[in-house]
Amino acid sequence: MNLQELNELDFNNIGGWPTPVKAFIIILLCVGVAVGWYYYNTEEQLLNLETAEKKELSLRAEFERKQAKAVNLEKYKKQLEEMKQSFGAMLRQLPNKTEVADLLVDVSQTGLAAGLEFELFGPQAEVPREFYAELPIQLRVFGNYHELGAFISGLAALPRIVTIHDVSVTPRAEGVLVMTATAKTYRYLEEEAN
Incomplete structure (x- = not known):
């Protein structure tokens, strides 16, 4: 083709x-x-x-x-429940408004029981935070090293949460130290809404 x-x-x-x-x-x-x-x-x-x-x-x-x-859902649920219980226990360590005065007395009594002399014990204005309020207390105390240690240890042993901030220890005289600090305790704010 x-x-x-x-x-x-x-x-x-x-x-x-x-x-x-x-x-x-x-x-x-x-x-x-x-x-x-x-x-x-x-x-x-x-x-x-x-x-x-x-x-x-x-x-x-x-x-x-x-x-x-x-x-892991069951583990997460169990962990959440444990956290709720732990959080509840911590909240119980925070004083309510009526217990704050007793806590202030406990702090000063702890210092006196340790043998310290107070030059300044000044509760400050409450500082609100997210779900709690800080209650700072300005402290200036005199005593020896062991008395200061006993005081800090006594604060740690209180049934309510008390923390120490801005600690300054300086010598005053032979064997006597001056401790200036801010002790803070905390109050749960949800109680005011109830």
Whole structure:
């Protein structure tokens, strides 16, 4: 078959074309349909598949994280309950408004019992914080090293929380030390709302 025969093909009589030409046209149409099918249908599905696979990976990772939490849920609940109990115990160590005066007496009595002389015992204004209030007390006491230690130890042994801040110890005379500090106790503020 030559080019002259190709030019003489009759488009009104396709059935009369030579077999190699018909086979070539059929193959060309099949390739065209396949390419068209790919671009109009399959390509979009492949992109959707790729997106779905990525989403599956992220969902699988999220599932594994949540499953790990769910496996430990009972432990977390138990730990939360222990923390609530511990927090409640700590809150009970904070004085309420009516116990503050007794706590001030306890602090001064602890110092006197340790053998200290008070030059300054000045309760300051309450400083509100997030859920509690600080009650600072300015202290200036005289005594020897062991008396100061007994006083600090006595404060730590009180049933209520008392902390010592800004401690300064200087010598005054032979064997006598001057301790200047701020003792802070704390009060839970939620009681005022009740």
